[in-house]
Amino acid sequence: MRSILHKTIHGLFLILGVTFISFLLMVWFGPDQTYTLIGKNATASQITEIRHQLGYDQPFTRRYLDYLVELFTLDLGASNSSGEPVSSILKRTLPVSLALMLPGFIIGNLLGIALGLVAAFRRGTWSDRLITGLSVTGMSISFLIIIIALQVLLSTPYGLNLFPARGWQVDGLSSYLAYVTVPTLSLIMVTLGYNTRFYRAVFVEESSREHIRTARAFGASPATLMWRHVLKNSLVPVTTRLMFSIPLVVISGSLLIETYFGIPGIGKVSFDAITSGDQPVLKAVVGLTAVAFVLIQIMADVIYRLVDPRIA
Amino acid sequence: MKTAPGHTWFKLRQDRVGLLGLAIVAVFFLLSLGVLFGWLGQGWSVADGGRWEPASVNHWLGTNLLGQDIFQRAVFSTRTAFEIGLVVSLLSTLLGALLGALAGWYNGKPGQSWVDGSILWLMGVLDSIPFYLFVAAVAYALQGWPWAMHVAMIATFWTTTGRLVRAEVMRIKSREFVLSARTIGLPSPLILFRHVLPNTQHILLVQATIVFVAAIKTEVILSFLGLGVQDGVSWGLMLAESTQEVLAGHFNNFLAASLMLFVLLLGFNLLADALQDAFDPRQASL
Numbered sequence: 001m002r003s004i005l006h007k008t009i010h011g012l013f014l015i016l017g018v019t020f021i022s023f024l025l026m027v028w029f030g031p032d033q034t035y036t037l038i039g040k041n042a043t044a045s046q047i048t049e050i051r052h053q054l055g056y057d058q059p060f061t062r063r064y065l066d067y068l069v070e071l072f073t074l075d076l077g078a079s080n081s082s083g084e085p086v087s088s089i090l091k092r093t094l095p096v097s098l099a100l101m102l103p104g105f106i107i108g109n110l111l112g113i114a115l116g117l118v119a120a121f122r123r124g125t126w127s128d129r130l131i132t133g134l135s136v137t138g139m140s141i142s143f144l145i146i147i148i149a150l151q152v153l154l155s156t157p158y159g160l161n162l163f164p165a166r167g168w169q170v171d172g173l174s175s176y177l178a179y180v181t182v183p184t185l186s187l188i189m190v191t192l193g194y195n196t197r198f199y200r201a202v203f204v205e206e207s208s209r210e211h212i213r214t215a216r217a218f219g220a221s222p223a224t225l226m227w228r229h230v231l232k233n234s235l236v237p238v239t240t241r242l243m244f245s246i247p248l249v250v251i252s253g254s255l256l257i258e259t260y261f262g263i264p265g266i267g268k269v270s271f272d273a274i275t276s277g278d279q280p281v282l283k284a285v286v287g288l289t290a291v292a293f294v295l296i297q298i299m300a301d302v303i304y305r306l307v308d309p310r311i312a
Numbered sequence: 313m314k315t316a317p318g319h320t321w322f323k324l325r326q327d328r329v330g331l332l333g334l335a336i337v338a339v340f341f342l343l344s345l346g347v348l349f350g351w352l353g354q355g356w357s358v359a360d361g362g363r364w365e366p367a368s369v370n371h372w373l374g375t376n377l378l379g380q381d382i383f384q385r386a387v388f389s390t391r392t393a394f395e396i397g398l399v400v401s402l403l404s405t406l407l408g409a410l411l412g413a414l415a416g417w418y419n420g421k422p423g424q425s426w427v428d429g430s431i432l433w434l435m436g437v438l439d440s441i442p443f444y445l446f447v448a449a450v451a452y453a454l455q456g457w458p459w460a461m462h463v464a465m466i467a468t469f470w471t472t473t474g475r476l477v478r479a480e481v482m483r484i485k486s487r488e489f490v491l492s493a494r495t496i497g498l499p500s501p502l503i504l505f506r507h508v509l510p511n512t513q514h515i516l517l518v519q520a521t522i523v524f525v526a527a528i529k530t531e532v533i534l535s536f537l538g539l540g541v542q543d544g545v546s547w548g549l550m551l552a553e554s555t556q557e558v559l560a561g562h563f564n565n566f567l568a569a570s571l572m573l574f575v576l577l578l579g580f581n582l583l584a585d586a587l588q589d590a591f592d593p594r595q596a597s598l
Contacts, residue, residue: 013433014433014436014437014440017433017434017436017437017440018437018440018441021437021438021441022441022449024453025449025450025452025453026449026452026453029453029454136578136581136582136585137578139525139577139581140525140574140577140578140580140581141570141574141577142529142532142533142551142570142573142574142577143529143532143533144532144533144536144548144551144552144555145532145551145566145570145573145574148551148554148555148558148566148570149570151558152558152563156558156559158558158561165559244439251442251444251445252442252443252444252445252533255444255445255537256444256533256536256537259536259537260536260555270445270448271537274448274451274452274537274538274539275538277452279452282448282449282452285445286441286442286445286446286448286449289441289442289445290440290441290442293440293441293442294440297440
């Protein structure tokens with residue numbers, strides 16, 4: 001209990017840090033918004049007024065506190081380009097991104113765990129060497145190359161032409177499957193190499209421990225060994241891996257995949273905000289994802305205590 | 313644990329796959345030097361061909377939309393890749409070594425452990441901001457400045473190196489030679505930077521190669537998103553160009569850039585693995 005409290009305080013400091021950095025970059029050092037909002041031929045009084053609205057006449061700490069209040073009340077203002085409130089943009093796009101990224105994230109990790117287990121248990125055999133070799137090959141292919149290649153092979157007349165090349169017109173299961181398949185395959189291919197290698201190392205480390213040798217000596221079957229003794233004892237590094245790959249894979253991945261395939265999710269929204277300099281959207285996305293990630297880390301600590309009684 | 317340098321080199325020489333990686337990296341490095349000294353790839357921006365010409369004697373891999381020679385562009389991009397990779401991996405390794413060493417050294421020192429605490433906090437903060445959004449934020453704050461991408465990568469890539477160095481310094485500082493250095497009254501900075509930090513070089517070398525790979529891969533994504541290389545040419549920019557071309561059936565740009573990129577990254581990954589194995593017998597036995 002005390003350590004959970006400790007973790008929460010630690011998390012609060014992290015939240016202060018990430019919001020401070022995103023405030024510094026996006027608001028304090030960010031470009032002056034005055035003329036984007038009122039155009040070039042403004043009167044002096046209009047300029048003073050809009051600068052007051054934007055808070056430019058306020059001191060540093062006051063503006064940082066205002067930014068924190070905006071983030072925590074989710075009162076994030078409206079997009080500069082469309083005028084739509086940022087909170088409604090997030091509500092509209094977040095489900096799309098989750099529907100797009102989750103299948104690939106889950107399958108990629110499950111396959112990685114399965115291949116990692118196989119490689120760890122047949123350590124040194126040709127199947128281990130094949131799996132590790134393929135992982136290194138996979139790690140050397142750029143995300144962008146995988147996306148382009150899969151798109152050409154699966155959704156253009158130059159390949160099998162099975163799926164729509166881009167877009168997201170989802171109104172049921174079959175259209176969902178049609179649009180989600182190529183992005184999901186790309187995500188799996190780009191993460192599988194890293195996942196397999198990581199999980200293999202975790203499982204190899206765990207299976208070289210004494211208790212595994214003992215269990216083997218007592219005649220536990222390979223399946224029991226893998227499942228009960230290796231996998232269960234590796235839950236902590238596996239959970240950490242999952243938690244930490246959320247910002248890396250899901251958020252960064254959605255930025256690239258949605259931009260490439262023209263899918264209206266949170267990644268596409270952030271990309272558009274980057275290119276058009278839409279500050280209200282950008283600072284909300286950066287601030288909120290960072291805060292969300294810190295919250296996930298705190299939750300992960302609670303989960304560790306639930307899955308692993310060794311951590312007290 | 314570190315092994316002796318002679319032994320490391322011996323193990324590296326035994327590792328054929330690792331040597332292959334080293335050879336690939338060396339070939340690409342020579343290519344990039346050739347570009348740097350003006351012997352290769354100098355015609356990368358000359359548009360003297362027609363649109364999307366097929367491969368010919370004049371244009372070995374054909375031309376792109378603007379009639380520029382794809383082979384020249386692919387070769388010139390080697391230099392861009394090494395420039396980004398070297399700058400980012402050197403500076404982020406340096407930063408990671410410095411801050412990681414300070415954090416590890418001051419860890420658990422009464423009255424001074426706040427140094428460790430703040431550096432750990434900084435790492436936690438930087439690791440919590442999704443990377444591409446961080447780059448976007450830096451690019452946004454620095455509006456069009458060509459080094460925005462480098463700065464963003466250096467600012468985030470050092471944390472892993474920092475954590476590893478911190479752990480290693482914490483282990484080394486309780487060893488006898490450090491205790492004896494302290495007993496004879498050497499000042500702390502001298503012990504840390506002269507005697508402790510050099511013993512983490514195996515971590516630094518491996519991390520530098522890993523960061524090199526990460527930097528080149530990241531450049532590709534950022535250039536595609538318009539946040540990367542601003543002028544000049546890179547494999548990332550070529551791939552970004554090719555995203556439109558492949559839909560029209562022109563694959564030369566895509567194939568040239570992805571093949572070069574893939575081979576170089578494979579070389580670096582194989583080298584990084586071999587270095588790791590050679591330096592770290594415990595990992596190698598895994």
